Amino acid sequence: MNRIKFTAFSLVAFLVPAAFAQDVFIAVDQFGYRPDAKKVAVLRSPEVGYDASLSYTPGSVMEVVDSATAQVVFSGAPVAFQEGAIDTASGDKVWWFDFSQLNTPGTYFIRDKADNLKQSFYFRIRDDVYNDILKAAMRMMFYQRVGMAKEEKYAGKDWADDVNHAQDKAARLFTDSTNAATERDVSGGWFDAGDFNKYTIWNGNYIETLLRAYMDVPRAFTDDYNIPESGNGIPDVLDEVKWGMDHLLRMQNADGSVLSVVDEDHVSPPSAATGRSYYGAPNAMSAYSAAKAFALGSIVAGKRGNTEYAATLKDAAQRAYKWAEAHPDSMFYNNKAEYGTKDLAAGQQEIDTNYTTGARFAVKVTSDFAMYELTGDAKYLGRFEATPDSLPLMRQYGSWALDQYRVAHDLLYLQYLGYKDADAGVKGIVQERFVSIFGQSKYIAAGLGHDGYRSYIRDYNWGSNSHKASSGLLFDLMAGSDGATSAEAGAWHDAAEDYLHYLHGVNPFGMVYLSNMGGYGASKSVTKFYHGWFTGDNPAPGYVTGGANSRYAWAACCKQYDADNSAKGCGSAANNALCYAVSLPVGEPHAKMYANINEGWPIDSWELTEPSLGYQTAYIRLISRFVKQKGVDIGEKFGSDSTDDVKPVAAPVPNLNVALAGNSLEVVSSGDIREIRLFDVNNRETLRWSGNARRVSLDISTLKPGVYAVRAVSGAKTVTRLVLRR
Helix, strand or coil, rough: ECCCCCCCHHHHHHHHHHHHHCCCCCECCCEEEEECCCCCCEEEEECCCCCCCCCCCCCCCCCECCCCCCCCEECCCCCEEHHCEEECCCCCEEEEEEEECCCCEEEEEECCCCCEECCCCCCCCCCCCCCHHHHHHHHHHCEEEEECECCCCCCHHHHCCCCCHHHHHHHEHHCCCHHHHEEEECCCCCCCCCCCEEHHHHHHHHHHHHHHHHHHHHHHHCCCCCCCCCCCCCHHHHHHHHHHHHHHHHEEECCCCCCCCCCCCCCCCCCCCCCEEEEEEECHHHHHHHHHHHHHHHHHHCCCHHHHHHHHHHHHHHHHHHHHHHHHCCCCCCHHHHHHHCCCCCCCCCCCCCCCCCCHHHHHHHHHHHHHHHHHHHHHHHHHCCCCCCCCCHHCCCCCCCCHHHHHHHHHHHHHHEEEEEEEHHHHHHHHHHHHHHCCCCCCHHHHHHHHCCCCCCCCCCHHHHHHHHHHHHHHHHCCCCCHHHHHHHHHHHHHHHHHHHHCCCCCCCEEEEEEEHHHCCEEEEEECCCCCCCCCCCCCCCCCCCCCCCCHHHHHHHCCCCEEECCCCHHHHHHHHCCCCCCCCCCCHHEEEEEEECCCCCCCHHHCCCCCHHHHCCCCCHHCCCCCCCCCCCCCCCCCHCCCCCCCCCCCEEEEEEEEEEEEEEEEEEEEEEEEEEEECCCEEEEEEEEEEEEECCCCCCCCCEEEEEEEEEEEEEEEEEEEE
């Protein structure tokens, strides 16, 4: 056998760009589908937007092909979406191809029988198809940790970094920055998004979402995510929660109040940051948010037998809640010149009374409910029961009272309906209105049939991917509610998974909206996003980006540019030139308002691509409902008889060899081989195999002579080899 050797850099260049540029006419979930799930590929012909010059009219028969045998295993006719109308959000004509009858595990692709060049990316069917994807999404939280070294054995060579922001242990009050007496330890926690700051209100939300994901489906989470705590007998999601929870404990004052924000120095890599860290004063919303996190953490710690930590968190919850109740209107505005806080962190963490209807009330009720769950005292339900119409649903009884902007409020209604101490009268009214409006709302259930990509949201705005994940979660929770009929439950459960498929590639770009997921089976995923650390084209895997934003536009100064006056517009000719330095999705159909960019002002790419722990945790809670449950129940320990299928995290890295032998591709490993993929010189995937075996022999007799890239995955090791077929 002859081999051609390339450098690692050459391999990356060979394997990434061509695949990303590939036009997608048949969009599938690139990770795959569960055997019993509804499976619908979306066929697209662009009519409006940047790709309108492309066109595709499907033939009368679509085929599903087994990638290992090249045999057609299912065929059927595509059905035109809305009788051939253009999908409003995307500007595409769309057809749906339902292949739900195929439930045999394997690796497949879809092709047009009349035009075999029109093929989908490869995908798998297996019951644990999303388990590794959940791990990748959870590992994003590890990369975002503040104050911890990202050792290569956990982070990977490309994303390893030394300890960052050790100066958090001596942060100062921003409004008294020269006073050494204000120094205190605010270390730990996570970078909030693409910026390196930490916000208490939002951190409380992230911890709540992770804990509720775990409480919903504890067996979805295992102890093998390859983070420093893996293998300690505790689900890694709880190890991650503790990292954030311990930071919140450091943010709490002796009187129960909780500091609002920490401003971090921004440098890439984060370990190079040496500037002082600053914190902001307490406010009520931070205390309420921390209280709910502490309360839920105490519940879980108690159920798992960690009584000491449970007691610590219960005390912290009670003190934070008591302080918030005594100071319900206390406010702290960061990053505002009129308050002397300009440049303290980014954005605004304070929830103003005029910010959104019911926003402050909702935070208080969320905290109330967590305290009720912790103590069992029905007095904590009183605020909601006295004024349930403080949230939009009860006050605005109509088809628009539910939409993507109110999912957090909607979840409160669902929680309330599940409480044994809920007032029967209030519960009856909420149940009747909530279920009725959900089923009727043109912005929720009734909107499903009006989206070509099967994942309706009312608006594509900043953070639309979060809206997709949250809407999917709401549908799945509603599918399990008492008010849903069996038909509604089935339809809503399928809808929930369709929102997941959108994020996995069933969208107008045919792109996985998680970063750098080639090692997890994706053929086309996000290659770049706005982040203070990952500035190039090789970000860490698993980051959920913001998504299409119909309101995106580069800075207003670009529109004022006058070529004859370089000082006008953005201040200089150089700044003005930045406005047009990259191709931007301005004026596109709403679902196409996205591009893989990491550019600062005046491009403002954070409005499109910036990740956020809010998006990430919403996605984690959704996908965790569809993984194969390999973990343990909430009170059990790993290592019991119920967890025989959970592999030890410290297993040795296997030897892995790839070779050509005549018309066979031979892959041999000392561990179980999970996946083999073969790419031609145009970076088109020509073969994919998945399973569990120590030796795999694949027939390549139909392959043309040439150079191919073979990527094989065994255990935690991925090997890429270039081979020459003569």
